[in-house]
Amino acid sequence: MHRIELKSLLADRAVGTPSGRVVRALSERGALSATQIAHITGLAKSTVSMTLSELRKSGIVVEGPSLERGASVGRPATVLTLNPQAGTCVGVLIGLGQARVIVADVSHAIIADTVTELDPDFSPEQAAEETRRMIKQTYAEHSMPLCGLLGVGVAVAGPVNPIDGRMQRASVVPTWAGIDIRTVFGPVLQRPILVDNESNCAALAEMMWGAAIGYEDFVLFKIDMGVGGAIVSGGRVLTGIAGSAGEFGHMTVDPDGPLCRCGNRGCLELYASFKTPLQHASKRFDRPMTMDDVIVLAKEGDVGCRRLIEDTATAAGRGLGMIGTILNPGLIVIGGRMALAGDLLMTPLAASFEKHTLVKRSDVSGPARTELTIGKFTENDSCMGAVGLVLRHHGRLA
């Protein structure tokens, strides 16, 4: 008797109010059909229908543009979004000598995307002021009320300590180490500020709108002038205890190798970023080359440029193989500007990954294989993810 009662009690799942769950789903996912909402929230279709009717009556939810239905027949499903009037959010990327601002509303529509050059050694205070100016100007240009701004997400080029919110020593802008972005940006912008590392933001963008939609567990691996990334586990971007989770560029490949900017030796970034290959390319062509230049030449068939990309991919694949061995993710999204090289990067990268990782493709059936794919975002992933920070968290902060 006890056993039966015990079992039924243990089988209970956590439930939330239907309205809260529907609104949360729409804020996180953007436009959804009633069927999708039922699937995501786990609510009954009738409950979703009733809840949506109430939410539409009160104006919180509105009808969005129709979903494409491909080759299927019948009238297209009605999709719903949060009312764009209900609020806007801003994503900011503070990069090397550059600030980018993206404005979006809670229906996930992008309203503006602006970039401004900054001094190479700008201070956090200057960045906050410049951000305020850019936001004000954008809202004025689009005749939007600033009072609708729910929060500002900030993506920064370095690990952010999740305990005290301060930037770490290993940042790309070392003079910002120890800075708490929230206390600098908060008083200037007068809004809740959400800060995370740029790669963590990029992972959020791929999860919300990009190559990792529907994945609760995946890895983002960025190959650019540095190597970075993020780990998503159970739908949550891991920060680690001090904010360094996902710092794949600093795995030790050779403990006796050259010194890295982080203070260790032989970090993966020294072999698998495109920094050194770009120096080779510039020397070979006797002019300053960009990553785009090398990729274009490689696609045109230049064997030297192809080899530089291939060697970078092979080195990256070794690090990625270790990530595959210990995290064994279902999906690895390759980001960073090197991803623009397409198959020239992906083919040797996949081969090197397969060589070094523990579980080989032939060991398991399709669904248990780790898939490698190019990210949807390359240029603006981090800034879009900063927007995502607000869409996912604003209600929890308020």
Place this chain on the structure above:
Amino acid sequence: MHRIELKSLLADRAVGTPSGRVVRALSERGALSATQIAHITGLAKSTVSMTLSELRKSGIVVEGPSLERGASVGRPATVLTLNPQAGTCVGVLIGLGQARVIVADVSHAIIADTVTELDPDFSPEQAAEETRRMIKQTYAEHSMPLCGLLGVGVAVAGPVNPIDGRMQRASVVPTWAGIDIRTVFGPVLQRPILVDNESNCAALAEMMWGAAIGYEDFVLFKIDMGVGGAIVSGGRVLTGIAGSAGEFGHMTVDPDGPLCRCGNRGCLELYASFKTPLQHASKRFDRPMTMDDVIVLAKEGDVGCRRLIEDTATAAGRGLGMIGTILNPGLIVIGGRMALAGDLLMTPLAASFEKHTLVKRSDVSGPARTELTIGKFTENDSCMGAVGLVLRHHGRLA
């Protein structure tokens, strides 16, 4: 107006029935005071009190032994457990030439712990039959009804594919590759079977009763005749898409190094397990040495044995440094029989970890530092974790 309503809706949290949450907490944690239950479930003390009163009336919850209160005054807090009569569970470890069976009840009391030798090349069917015999005998010896057995957890020496439940090629018992333990053990034991890798089970044991109580995110790193481990994220032991998550022993240290049993070259296990050092020791002392022998001699001051332990620790620390860099866990629990060497292992291990990991102790304040600690379980961690599998999951399977 919309904004305010939207915020309040977004702030809603998921809730479950109070009874379900209290029972779940007791099943997962064992003995708890009402205050602890309120803390864990997030329920109001009055709700907990009312719910406990109902659960006690129906006999599902009973009073347990008093909690130690240390130096505090006043009468000790009443602790509660699930009624031991409500059910029992069994954990099984299938190792190399050995099966271990631990029987516990839902109050988390251990009733029996038995080990049986098996042929080195025993089949899964033999293991299932032997397990059945051991369970039957133990229940008879303790006059317990077999009908109270809620489920059987099985810890196996290799990755388990979470999709199809089959053991992977990289298992310690290679002839078991492709076997689905549930379909072999299920018909024999006639109970729900829960299977996981032995290191994943060990992590569960450390989380439920050992060095990682209260940690939602930590890493278990085992140094024994092999190197293994587990990653716990958000209170969940990661399996990975094919079951290999946490296989730290197969990170590539040297892609041109010696061949590993997994088919790759230069895996961490070849440098950081105690297999090769033990061969050295046996040669040096001209007799077959065990890990215990070496540890005892090292503690007595034998410099050769000390060096063998130190070199193993240094190699392990390099791999652990990478784990620190990319996962940045708050806690790393060192398990495996090498942990019995205590400071002789931990001192060089911590130094090597600190040298190779990205975030140094001096970079961050105390709470953001990664702590290394010796596990509470060494010998029976995996089998205890197999018991834990049942305590945490039986209701969800039923």
